[in-house]
Amino acid sequence: MLIRQLQLEGFRRFDAAQLSPLPGFNLVTGDNGSGKTTLLEALHLLAHARSFRGRVRDGLIRQGSEALQVYVEWEDAQGATHRAGLRHTGSAWQARLDGQDVAQLGQLCAALAVVTFEPGSHALVEGSGEVRRRYLDWGMFHVEQRFLPLWRRYARALKQRNSLLRQGGGPALEAWEYELAQAGEALTDLRDAYIEGLRPHLQDMLPRMLPAAESIELGLHPGWRRQEMSLADALLLARERDQALGHTTVGPHRADLRFTLQALPGRAGLSRGQAKQLALALLMAQAAHLAECRGEWPVLQLDDLGSELDRQHQRRVLEMLAETGAQVLVTGTERPSGWPVDVIPAAVFHVEHAQVLGPLPLEE
Ligand SMILES: Nc1ncnc2c1ncn2[C@@H]1O[C@H](COP(=O)(O)OP(=O)(O)OP(=O)(O)O)[C@@H](O)[C@H]1O
Ligand SMILES: [Mg+2]
Structure with missing residues (x-):
């Protein structure tokens, strides 16, 4: 480009x-x-x-x-x-x-x-999960055609469930939860696959950007306890609490990117400069992955x-x-x-x- x-x-x-x-x-x-x-x-x-x-x-x-x-x-x-x-x-x-x-x-x-590294980019490391979700979603949007339609399905079902929760439930709730769970599981599979693809590029970038880290493990926190239960079960289990709160507290809209650095403390223990270096490594890895998938940087x-x-x-x-x-x-x-x-x-x-x-x- x-x-x-x-x-x-x-x-x-x-x-x-x-x-x-x-x-x-x-x-x-x-x-x-x-x-x-x-x-x-x-x-x-x-x-x-x-x-x-x-x-x-x-x-x-x-x-x-x-x-x-x-x-x-x-x-x-x-x-x-x-x-x-x-x-x-x-x-x-x-x-x-x-x-x-x-x-x-x-x-x-x-x-x-377009990939931008700017003085606020450390938020990718130090900021809220929303910043990292946006990062993940941007990359997927560019390399995975199935992402956008699934994300739209998910967002629509989430909106419906939230509004039904606020109205006190109703017969349509189960149908929307089913839709939410279907789209949410598929979306999470895509996110897992995306992170899989990103990982080697990040390993490649890290020694140049943040050599002190030695190596990094990258993973997805899917937004619910996926190892223990399906999203459908997690939604059912959270229903009462969600009804009281008026919104859905589990699912891919609460996902986060996890990383563990081998030789450095976790996110909170990094210096601002190290957080910036890690953010740059994440952005450049994403750009390199996009270049690999799309054939242009x-x-x-x-x-x-x-x-x-x-x-x-x-x-x-x-x-x-x-x-x-x-x-x-x-x-x-x-x-x-x-x-x-x-x-x-x-x-x-x-x-x-x-x-x-x-x-x-x-x-x-
Ligand atoms: N809405 C606006 N209308 C007019 N001028 C604006 C507006 N918003 C910002 N500016 C001016 O535009 C400039 C913003 O410039 P910018 O932040 O791009 O500068 P920069 O060259 O990157 O500076 P630095 O080296 O400090 O980072 C500032 O001079 C600011 O006062
Ligand atoms: Mg400037």
Whole structure:
């Protein structure tokens, strides 16, 4: 996947700006507050239907503008050109993909694969289970066709069960529980298989990102005590409590990714820097797995790499990224200090006065 052009309008401090990255490494420099992260945020918004810095209505739209717009042009592995655009007012959106109106933002997400590592990414390790479920689901959405229809079935049944619970039960409850259990078990099988596929990539990434961990065990906490009972039994057992609470407390919507590091303490015992390194290993493993399944790398975005990782780690990360051959966007107030001499950026851009300059001539 190769981004040829990114255009933003009414997005944070940008009235109108554009960036035309090259294949390989693209470095975006600029002072604090110049808008570097915003460029990555815009591409991420199109590809994930959400920002990593809050909701559209909470400040993404430029002050004084009615809506933000993002437009992207990219090339797929076969060399075909695609175009996507999104206009968002904070409460309503319109989108187009290859000249057609888009009915669901998921269509843009399916078309554009972008993996972003940013200063908040440690939440993948330290944050709530929801962050890790979103990570798992994003990966599965891109590599497993059966995932989306199953997930929709599950979500629908969950909604029905919750609303019946709040109404005090009723004859339809059992039928919806049956549906929930069927879809939930199948979804969990897919998640298990996905983690199986992810595992070797994570083992491969870990020594470069977090060597101190030595090795990692990755597993799924399915959201109920699966080793002891079926989801149908777990739902039955939880029914009284769920009725009192008004929502379903067991099932894949409560799943979590588990990891155990051989030579380091659990999640809570990691330093912030180690949590970031582990988060980066998880994201890069996911990207590598996607590349293996789909035959093309997602676009990799690394925000503020220089301030996130120490020199040695930066160096290893940059070397690893160069090996992948993926298109990479890296931001920093300056060229990252650990930039290896053999990893030469294909293009450097500079953000200044709400404009993007570049590609600029490369300095020695
Ligand atoms: N809704 C908005 N309208 C106008 N300006 C905004 C809006 N939201 C954010 N900004 C401005 O846009 C800029 C955000 O820039 P961004 O976070 O992308 O900068 P950055 O180059 O990544 O900075 P840093 O180096 O500090 O990470 C800030 O100057 C901020 O004040
Ligand atoms: Mg920034």
